[in-house]
Amino acid sequence: NAGVIQTPRHKVTGKGQEATLWCEPISGHSAVFWYRQTIVQGLEFLTYFRNQAPIDDSGMPKERFSAQMPNQSHSTLKIQSTQPQDSAVYLCASSTGGQDTQYFGPGTRLLVL
Amino acid sequence: GDQVEQSPSALSLHEGTGSALRCNFTTTMRAVQWFRKNSRGSLINLFYLASGTKENGRLKSAFDSKERYSTLHIRDAQLEDSGTYFCAAETGGYKVVFGSGTRLLVSP
Numbered sequence: 022n023a024g025v026i027q028t029p030r031h032k033v034t035g036k037g038q039e040a041t042l043w044c045e046p047i048s049g050h051s052a053v054f055w056y057r058q059t060i061v062q063g064l065e066f067l068t069y070f071r072n073q074a075p076i077d078d079s080g081m082p083k084e085r086f087s088a089q090m091p092n093q094s095h096s097t098l099k100i101q102s103t104q105p106q107d108s109a110v111y112l113c114a115s116s117t118g119g120q121d122t123q124y125f126g127p128g129t130r131l132l133v134l
Numbered sequence: 135g136d137q138v139e140q141s142p143s144a145l146s147l148h149e150g151t152g153s154a155l156r157c158n159f160t161t162t163m164r165a166v167q168w169f170r171k172n173s174r175g176s177l178i179n180l181f182y183l184a185s186g187t188k189e190n191g192r193l194k195s196a197f198d199s200k201e202r203y204s205t206l207h208i209r210d211a212q213l214e215d216s217g218t219y220f221c222a223a224e225t226g227g228y229k230v231v232f233g234s235g236t237r238l239l240v241s242p
Binding site: 054056064065066112114121124125 | 233
């Protein structure tokens, strides 16, 4: 079991460019969560999928951020027109259900210059 | 909103000693999870509790939903225990609210 896989591990983009982050949940897990970690805010919930369906995106910034889960084996978090304040570690986690132990990936460190 | 207060923010221990980390919750939480962030930045699961206590080696965790707190006890600390520890509480649905972390440094 490889655990939750996130790619890339590091990404540097210029201001205004698009960034797409990938997450592969643990096989058999039906719930996928996205979080963001910054020094200022700590760990913040962004969005949650259950059986590929979006359940709650209340933590997502209203503009420029979107997440999808086109199949059970991966989810993407897309940030359009990236800004320096988007710089953070983006964490993906999966679980067998919405209320079970969450297993975290190693994160993607995004730096927007 | 729902909040988790984690303390202490930083902790220094000598090898072989022990201490406790604590998270207080502003509301009733359904469950709590404890993590350690390792040197590579990965969040390592330590415990998941819906109630009571769990023990694993030199670590022991307790969760009291009614009293709104959880603790993580470390005994006989080793150098490799150094890292940042987080508690994360489930709010009753699926959302997880994280504590601010405790930076633990174990020295010889």
